[in-house]
Amino acid sequence: MSLQRFISEAISPWMKQSGPDDDIVLSSRIRLARNIEKYTFPILTYQNEGEEVLNQIRQQVDNSHPNKLELLLMKDLEQIEKQVLVEKHLISPHLASDSSFGAVLLSEDESVSIMINEEDHIRIQCLSSGLRLQEVLENANRFDDWLEEKNDFAFDEKRGYLTSCPTNVGTGMRASVMMHLPALVLTQQLNHIIPAINQLGLVVRGIYGEGSEALGNLFQISNQITLGKSETDIVEDLKSVVLQLIERERLARQMLLQNSKIQLEDRLYRSYGVLKNCRIIDSKEAAKCLSDVRLGIDLSLIGGVSRTILNELMILTQPGFLQQYAGELLGPDQRDIRRAAIIRETLKLKEISDEERGGSQK
């Protein structure tokens, strides 16, 4: 069963690839929102229209798409399975929670996910590791072109692509990067930087956190504006801000290394010690420790652990994955115990496989 593949591994195959500046930029993402002209937009859609949209795209994919795309129907999935796909960012919480005719098309390496009957009829999402917005945009455009050949998209000469939510009208595009910015947080610089980024029409959000809190020092930077600028311009503007953030994060890391190396090492290794030894851990503490260990790896202070550990364990320790792994529904206390066990086991496996490969641990 192909679903199994998507929900058994925490990190998607594309995440294992290296990419430009991937010590700081974990991933680049482009999302295009499209609607088929002849159907009512999903927010107003009657059931039978949703079914027609789904069937139409389904046939097109079955018949002709060159890349192998796997179709998963939301109605066929268990609650926990949908939650796992949300935690892997392969579908949105919206698609998981409410859509009798919702579906997603996934590429084998999970770098392409096309949601059907989400807030819009079609939402194309392409992902890549590192800072590679331009390539990801090109990839998204290919899928967009292919779908546009077969469907008349709702499009206005003046306004551009029409979408359910007015904030997406125009390009229908949301470009974003996920960044790991521990040194800017630790040196308390990010608080001052975020307002400046907002003024440039970009949004900074923590991921996996409640509200504005950023778990694991992971931040998503994305464009706010979809109208009046070309896709390429939006991507270029975002990229230039991201490059500046990368530079500042690197400077902050060097500053920490120079001014307080032993204090930094102490902090990062203690977090590593917590992860390897705890028996109970909540997601907030786990995220903090994982961020610390990842920083330790990036600064060559911690050896013998794979770099993708942060990505993998951040996803593995989310509630859906924990329950999927446990094979049962778990209360919060049980999840904290299970989370600790998964982290310990994963780190142990990683260390063993590194030792077998002849890697040494500092």
Place this chain on the structure above:
Amino acid sequence: MSLQRFISEAISPWMKQSGPDDDIVLSSRIRLARNIEKYTFPILTYQNEGEEVLNQIRQQVDNSHPNKLELLLMKDLEQIEKQVLVEKHLISPHLASDSSFGAVLLSEDESVSIMINEEDHIRIQCLSSGLRLQEVLENANRFDDWLEEKNDFAFDEKRGYLTSCPTNVGTGMRASVMMHLPALVLTQQLNHIIPAINQLGLVVRGIYGEGSEALGNLFQISNQITLGKSETDIVEDLKSVVLQLIERERLARQMLLQNSKIQLEDRLYRSYGVLKNCRIIDSKEAAKCLSDVRLGIDLSLIGGVSRTILNELMILTQPGFLQQYAGELLGPDQRDIRRAAIIRETLKLKEISDEERGGSQK
């Protein structure tokens, strides 16, 4: 050089022996205070008298003592060397700080230490692992008898042995046990127990801590009264209280295991993780973590680590030992870094040697 032997190893050979109830009682100790009648007591002594006392006992030991005792003269020792002997409880801070003719006679296994020209002319100290007050008293008595054969001790028919401080008059004996009571502290029972113990004429003190604070949940229980009771009665009364404390500590440990095993395991393993990973640690945190790890070993929750680790590292991480080990004087910040390094290295060595012995780690 024999001094080297005494100051290079943190734990004395006798500490490595097992003893009754040594999961809770780390050691039993008897100290006898004696003075030679013909000389003024040390608090009033003129220099030449101190020298005579030292020479007299020195000759007696050289000529006739069956056990091999090593004589160390305080004036021959560096400040750091004396501090190390204090941290091993082989001499008192008083002897280390102020005595031109102070000396100590040490047995090879360090279970016997006879201080000369401390607060009294002679202070015989005998130690043993576990709860073995009676045997230790017998051993102390042997040394006392041997010295009394050769010296006229200041003795009053009515009052007993006369000492510099009136609190020691009578038997001149202080009997004490060092106990590890983490579960009574964790369950907040000890606060209520201590006043009751005090009412029985016994004193409870934390060791290595400032004032009454007990570092590492280690407590010394000793007799307050030296007058009007025989040595055997004092030792029996102390023993009966200690046995009750052991029982309560065991009950508290079982209660913790039954009611909150996973929380306990989490706490103990996190402490283990801190010790294995920290780069900076103060003596207070180190003591807390060492106590946790020792409790984990005693409860079979933590495997692969030697039980004597608490005793050894509690002593190794004291300022004197740290500096002796570093070969230089260290400020507090430097000590915290050095302490972390010693703890990590010691635990690593212990784990490796356990693995070699085929021991497994949980």
